[in-house]
Amino acid sequence: MKIAIINYGAGNIQSIKFALQRHGYEGVLTSDADEIRAADRVIFPGVGEASSAMRKLKATGLDKIIPELTQPVLGICLGMQLMCKHSEEGDTTGLGIFDVDVKKFTGNVKVPQIGWNHIYNLKSSLFEGIREQEYIYLVHSFFAPACEEAIATTEYGVEYASALKKDNFYGVQFHPEKSSNAGEQILENFLALQPPKEEWNLNTQY
Amino acid sequence: MLTKRIIPCLDIKNGRTVKGVNFLELRDAGDPVELAKIYSDSGADELVFLDITATEQKRKTLADLVLRVAAAVNIPFTVGGGISSVEDVDVLLQNGADKVSINSSAVKNPQLINDLVAKFGSQCITVAIDAKEVNGEWIVHLVGGKVPTNLNLFDWAKEVEERGAGEILFTSMNHDGTKSGFANEALAKLSSERSIPIIASGGAGTIQHFCDTFIEGKSDAALAASVFHFKEIEIKDLKMEMRAQDIEVRL
Numbered sequence: 001m002k003i004a005i006i007n008y009g010a011g012n013i014q015s016i017k018f019a020l021q022r023h024g025y026e027g028v029l030t031s032d033a034d035e036i037r038a039a040d041r042v043i044f045p046g047v048g049e050a051s052s053a054m055r056k057l058k059a060t061g062l063d064k065i066i067p068e069l070t071q072p073v074l075g076i077c078l079g080m081q082l083m084c085k086h087s088e089e090g091d092t093t094g095l096g097i098f099d100v101d102v103k104k105f106t107g108n109v110k111v112p113q114i115g116w117n118h119i120y121n122l123k124s125s126l127f128e129g130i131r132e133q134e135y136i137y138l139v140h141s142f143f144a145p146a147c148e149e150a151i152a153t154t155e156y157g158v159e160y161a162s163a164l165k166k167d168n169f170y171g172v173q174f175h176p177e178k179s180s181n182a183g184e185q186i187l188e189n190f191l192a193l194q195p196p197k198e199e200w201n202l203n204t205q206y
Numbered sequence: 207m208l209t210k211r212i213i214p215c216l217d218i219k220n221g222r223t224v225k226g227v228n229f230l231e232l233r234d235a236g237d238p239v240e241l242a243k244i245y246s247d248s249g250a251d252e253l254v255f256l257d258i259t260a261t262e263q264k265r266k267t268l269a270d271l272v273l274r275v276a277a278a279v280n281i282p283f284t285v286g287g288g289i290s291s292v293e294d295v296d297v298l299l300q301n302g303a304d305k306v307s308i309n310s311s312a313v314k315n316p317q318l319i320n321d322l323v324a325k326f327g328s329q330c331i332t333v334a335i336d337a338k339e340v341n342g343e344w345i346v347h348l349v350g351g352k353v354p355t356n357l358n359l360f361d362w363a364k365e366v367e368e369r370g371a372g373e374i375l376f377t378s379m380n381h382d383g384t385k386s387g388f389a390n391e392a393l394a395k396l397s398s399e400r401s402i403p404i405i406a407s408g409g410a411g412t413i414q415h416f417c418d419t420f421i422e423g424k425s426d427a428a429l430a431a432s433v434f435h436f437k438e439i440e441i442k443d444l445k446m447e448m449r450a451q452d453i454e455v456r457l
Contacts, residue, residue: 014302018277048327110403110426112329112372116209116251116456135209135456137282139304139329139372156208178282178304180246 001191003027004039006066006079008056013045016076019177019187033065041191042069046078050102050142051090053078067095072193073169080164080171081142089142098164098171100147109157112141117154117162119174124151124165126172128189134182136174138162143173209454210420211251211427212441213405214434216241218257218287221267239274245434246281249441251456253279254307254375254429257287264288269301276302284332286375292321299326307332307375310348313355313362316369323370332405333371335362337392338379344392351379359392360399367402374400375429377407385411385433390423397424405429413439413447420453 005016007029020027027043028035036042044066046053057063066073066083075083084094087102094102105111116135119127136154143160146153152163154173164171170190176183217224222236242253255275257268272285285298286307295306312319312333322331336351337344337359344359363374376396378389388409397404403426406419410430416439419425433439448455 014273014300015276015304018302019280021277022280047329049324110401112402113208114329114373114403115211115427117207139282141328175282178280180280184280 001025001041002039003041003043003191004036005029005043005045006036006062007031008046008053008060008062015175015177016043016045019184023184023188023191025191031060031062033061036062036065037069040071042066042071042073044073044075044079044083046076046082047139048078049090050078050081050087050092050094054082054090054092054094057082057095063095067097070168072190074190075169075171076177077140077173077175080173081140081144083164083169083171084144087142097169098144098147098149098166100144100149100161100164102142102144104142105157107157112139113156114139116179117156117174119152119154119162121153122151124163124170125193126151126163126165126170126186126189128192129185130182130189136162136176136179136183138174140173144171207454209251209456210425210448211405212249212416212444212455213252213254213427213429214245214250214441215254215256215407215429215431217431218255218268218271219259220261220263221259221271224258238271239278242275242279242283245441246279249445249457250281252281252427253283255283255285255287257285259287265294265297269297272298272301272303286332286334290315290318292318292325295322295326299330303330305330305332305373307334309334309336312366313346313348313357316365319366319369319371323372328370328372328402331371332373332375333366334375334377335359335366336377336379339389339392347379351377351382360396363396363400367400371402373403373405375405375407378409381409382407384409385415387411387415388419388423388425388428390419393419393423393425397426403427410439413444416444417448417451417453420448421451 150161154162282304284305290311346357406425407429
């Protein structure tokens with residue numbers, strides 16, 4: 001299986017490569033459009049600030065390529081946020097894959113949220129074998145509010161979407177590569193997803 | 207609910223653990239990677255590696271270690287000790303560290319906090335503060351508590367947050383090594399004044415000390431070294447007791 005990890009100079013991507021290696025998979029760090037399109041799975045990571053990350057995506061043309069991918073794509077942390085319509089961080093226009101606007105945590109909570117919290121209302125085969133209320137590791141100041149596309153929920157002053165799904169696109173706010181065994185199970189599940197490719201080909205014939 | 211974090215701290219010199227450890231299951235008692243794996247398997251929420259190497263090879267040895275830890279461990283870890291530039295941090299994050307902590311270099315050059323936050327984001331920049339209570343005032347110290355500054359702990363913590371740090375690791379020099387409990391009064395003040403997470407350090411001796419720092423000290427996380435290294439406290443037992451006292455914990 002060819003796994004592309006999109007490399008656009010945004011933070012710690014080594015850990016994702018290592019998490020895959022621990023499960024016998026080799027991920028390729030790449031910013032090459034053809035290599036990304038040809039991969040069986042695409043992981044879109046990212047930590048850091050939204051507007052500067054978006055600028056880097058635009059500089060390499062990746063902002064056009066990512067929304068058109070047809071294989072399973074997994075956005076992690078900032079990667080997930082950039083797949084949304086807009087982010088309050090740096091007033092950034094996102095890739096618009098998920099129909100939700102990213103907001104900053106407010107109210108009586110410490111920001112950033114750093115540490116282990118629960119995921120619940122799990123709604124996708126991405127969470128096969130994961131129990132409701134499982135612990136996952138998060139580090140973030142901005143969040144995607146609860147919405148139609150949420151496939152996992154977390155509570156931090158507010159109930160928000162800690163994972164999103166639309167068609168072949170998945171996004172998780174937490175770091176599966178840092179979420180101990182549960183996180184590695186979620187990565188495994190992502191790799192095991194069956195892309196409904198044939199169905200799409202059929203549709204395009206008509 | 208977000209859980210309170212338990213963080214074992216490993217002191218590193220020339221790529222090896224410094225303080226003695228009492229783990230019969232370790233094949234190589236000085237190998238930080240093996241120890242890190244044991245801690246992550248036993249329920250630690252996070253790890254801190256504090257490098258005290260003072261040689262020319264420091265950077266490379268530390269970067270190599272970080273890479274090996276990242277390859278082996280599936281929980282987050284922070285690296286600190288002598289980090290003083292954007293380039294230092296870049297190398298460590300590229301090699302797989304999740305966060306870095308800076309201490310003296312931030313006091314000497316506070317702008318470094320802003321520079322690091324601008325380049326890497328708040329979420330991976332922890333500022334460590336060593337402070338000592340002298341005549342009723344908490345004074346920030348450098349060089350492991352040996353050299354006093356003219357900074358007040360609470361003023362410096364405010365500045366650190368304003369400059370964008372994601373987290374503060376506060377070590378009380380009055381409590382460090384005493385095993386008599388954390389500096390909960392100062393921690394509670396720090397935690398209520400600041401809106402970024404506070405990690406308590408210095409003074410852990412018993413399981414109750416950890417519970418006290420979460421309840422009375424309002425700490426978001428607690429760090430300790432020897433009580434874990436010498437197995438005076440098992441992380442599992444600690445977490446069971448935290449849960450019994452209604453403290454949110456990952457079990």
